[in-house]
Amino acid sequence: DQQVKQNSPSLSVQEGRISILNCDYTNSMFDYFLWYKKYPAEGPTFLISISSIKDKNEDGRFTVFLNKSAKHLSLHIVPSQPGDSAVYFCAAQDRGSTLGRLYFGRGTQLTVWP
Amino acid sequence: KAGVTQTPRYLIKTRGQQVTLSCSPISGHRSVSWYQQTPGQGLQFLFEYFSETQRNKGNFPGRFSGRQFSNSRSEMNVSTLELGDSALYLCASSLERAGEQYFGPGTRLTVT
Numbered sequence: 001d002q003q004v005k006q007n008s009p010s011l012s013v014q015e016g017r018i019s020i021l022n023c024d025y026t027n028s029m030f031d032y033f034l035w036y037k038k039y040p041a042e043g044p045t046f047l048i049s050i051s052s053i054k055d056k057n058e059d060g061r062f063t064v065f066l067n068k069s070a071k072h073l074s075l076h077i078v079p080s081q082p083g084d085s086a087v088y089f090c091a092a093q094d095r096g097s098t099l100g101r102l103y104f105g106r107g108t109q110l111t112v113w114p
Numbered sequence: 115k116a117g118v119t120q121t122p123r124y125l126i127k128t129r130g131q132q133v134t135l136s137c138s139p140i141s142g143h144r145s146v147s148w149y150q151q152t153p154g155q156g157l158q159f160l161f162e163y164f165s166e167t168q169r170n171k172g173n174f175p176g177r178f179s180g181r182q183f184s185n186s187r188s189e190m191n192v193s194t195l196e197l198g199d200s201a202l203y204l205c206a207s208s209l210e211r212a213g214e215q216y217f218g219p220g221t222r223l224t225v226t
Contacts, residue, residue, distance in 0.1 A: 032212065032213070034214060034215075036217075041219075041220075041222075042219055042220070043118070043204050043206075043217030043218050043219045043220050044157075044204070044217045045217070046214050046215070046216055046217075049213075049214055089157065093212065093213075095212040098170055099162075099169065099170065099211035099212050100145050100147055100162030100164060100169055100170050100208075100211045100212075101147065101159045101162055101170050101172070102147070102149075102157075102159065102206075102215060103159070104149075104156055104157035105156070106156045107156065
């Protein structure tokens with residue numbers, strides 16, 4: 001049972017524009033959320049995280065928004081750059097009972113074209 | 115600070131054999147988690163070790179096992195390999211059990 005879902009397998013955006021990647025979750029016990037970027041033949045790279053007590057966290061070009069009532073989070077990348085082209089994974093953690101375990105979505109392939 | 119390292123990076127094994135993969139976490143990190151990535155299933159949690167004890171286990175058969183040493187380095191073992199075990203095996207470390215996990219480059223295992 002997929003508890004973290006990324007319903008868009010791919011997204012194509014022009015350089016300089018905003019990229020918005022979406023993620024939904026079903027487990028209301030999740031209280032920490034993370035985004036990772038992955039290039040082929042490499043491990044995922046941590047990008048940004050957000051605790052459930054916040055609704056927004058920003059780090060440079062990356063902003064994550066959390067809507068707990070809708071069980072939805074999104075990653076905004078502004079402005080998008082060709083080097084951002086990669087697979088983006090959303091992950092969630094229940095810090096109460098399953099510490100050390102991340103639940104991942106299936107990923108969204110982002111392509112940023114010039 | 116050096117990142118998470120995994121050895122070997124690539125491995126080819128035959129059905130029925132066993133394999134051991136190694137992971138060295140970031141210095142000072144005490145928690146090590148293992149994940150399997152396949153095209154069909156995505157990133158699946160295998161297990162997590164903290165203070166040399168397995169704290170959490172995913173839904174994998176008993177052929178998959180692991181351990182953690184006193185220096186936080188970890189190994190995972192897969193016995194009686196099956197074709198379906200072909201995957202990218204990723205190790206991640208974190209300072210404590212909660213929070214961000216930092217991944218190594220992975221070990222690509224091919225079972226023939």
